[in-house]
Amino acid sequence: MDTMELMKQRHSVRQFTDKALDSEAVKALQQEIDACNKESGMHIQLITDEPEAFQAGKPTYGQFKGCRNYLAIVGPKGKDVEAGYYGERVVLKAQELGINSCWVALTYKKGKAQGTENAGEKRYLVVALGYGENGGVDHKVKSITDVSDYKSGDPDWYKNGLEAALLAPTAMNQQKFRFERNGEKVTAKVAGMGFYTKIDLGIVKYHFEVSAGKGKEVWG
Numbered sequence: 001m002d003t004m005e006l007m008k009q010r011h012s013v014r015q016f017t018d019k020a021l022d023s024e025a026v027k028a029l030q031q032e033i034d035a036c037n038k039e040s041g042m043h044i045q046l047i048t049d050e051p052e053a054f055q056a057g058k059p060t061y062g063q064f065k066g067c068r069n070y071l072a073i074v075g076p077k078g079k080d081v082e083a084g085y086y087g088e089r090v091v092l093k094a095q096e097l098g099i100n101s102c103w104v105a106l107t108y109k110k111g112k113a114q115g116t117e118n119a120g121e122k123r124y125l126v127v128a129l130g131y132g133e134n135g136g137v138d139h140k141v142k143s144i145t146d147v148s149d150y151k152s153g154d155p156d157w158y159k160n161g162l163e164a165a166l167l168a169p170t171a172m173n174q175q176k177f178r179f180e181r182n183g184e185k186v187t188a189k190v191a192g193m194g195f196y197t198k199i200d201l202g203i204v205k206y207h208f209e210v211s212a213g214k215g216k217e218v219w220g
Contacts, residue, residue, distance in 0.1 A: 001111065003092060003175065004164060006095045006212050008167060009095060011138065012101070012102040013132035013133075013135065015065045015067060015133060015134070016064075016067055016068075016100070017130070017132070019130075020048075022132075023100065025097040028097055029046060029090070032093040033045070033060075033068070036086040042083065043118065044072070044075070045072040045115045046092060047071070047113075047114045048068070050116055053067075053070060053114070054108050054109070054128065063103075063107060067129075068117045069130050070104075070108075070113070070127055071090060071126060072115030072123055074115055074117055074128065075122070076120055077120060077122050078116050082202060082203075083123050083125075083202060084202025084204075084206070085206045086206075088168065098131070099131065100131060101127070101129050103125065103203075104128055105195070105196055107123065109121075124199060125196070139171065141174055144159065146175075147175060147177055147191070148162050148178065148179040148180065150181075153159045154181065157212045157214065160211045161179075161207075161211050164210065164212075167203040168200070170196075174195070175198070176197050177190060179195065185218065186212075188208065
C-alpha cells in the first residue's frame with residue numbers, strides 16, 4: 001500500500017480493543033522509531049501494555065477507552081516541527097502495520113505516562129496506539145486553495161503534496177498552515193494562532209514531502 005493510501009485510511013481512533021500489539025508489528029515499529037531518532041536527534045519512545053496514562057481499566061477517560069499503548073514524543077526543546085514530522089512518520093508506519101492511532105496533547109494523565117526525558121528534552125505529547133473498535137471517520141478538510149497559492153496549471157507534484165497535507169491530523173482539525181511555491185521550491189508556515197500549530201506544521205510537511213515525491217530538497 002502506498003503512503004498516500006495510508007494517509008487516506010488513517011483516522012483518529014480513541015476506542016481500542018484489549019488485543020495486545022502483535023510482537024512482529026512492535027519490532028517493525030521500533031525499527032522505524034530507531035531510524036527516526038537516529039536521523040533527527042529526537043527521543044521518540046514506544047510504550048506498550050501500560051494502562052495508567054489513559055486509565056485503560058476504566059470505561060472511558062477523556063473519550064479514550066482501552067488504550068494501553070502509546071508513543072511518547074520526546075525530543076530536544078524547541079523541536080516542535082521535528083516532533084510532528086517524525087512522529088507522523090512513525091504513525092503512518094503504525095497504520096501500515098494495522099495499528100490505529102490518535103495524537104493526544106491533553107486528555108491523558110501526564111503524571112502517569114511513561115517515557116524518559118534527558119537533560120534539555122521535553123515530552124511534546126503522546127500518540128495513543130492499539131487496535132481500534134473501528135477505523136475512525138473522515139474529518140472535514142479545507143480546499144487546497146484555502147491553504148496555499150495553488151492555481152490552475154501548477155505542477156501535479158504540488159497539487160499531490162497539498163492534497164496529502166490536507167489529510168494530516170491537526171489539533172482540533174484547525175489546519176492552520178500555508179504553502180507557497182516558487183518554481184521547484186516550496187515554503188510552509190503556520191497561518192494564524194492556535195494550539196500546537198508548530199507540531200501540526202511538522203505533520204503536514206511530512207505529508208506534503210512524501211506525496212510530492214521531491215524529498216527534503218523541496219523546501220526553500
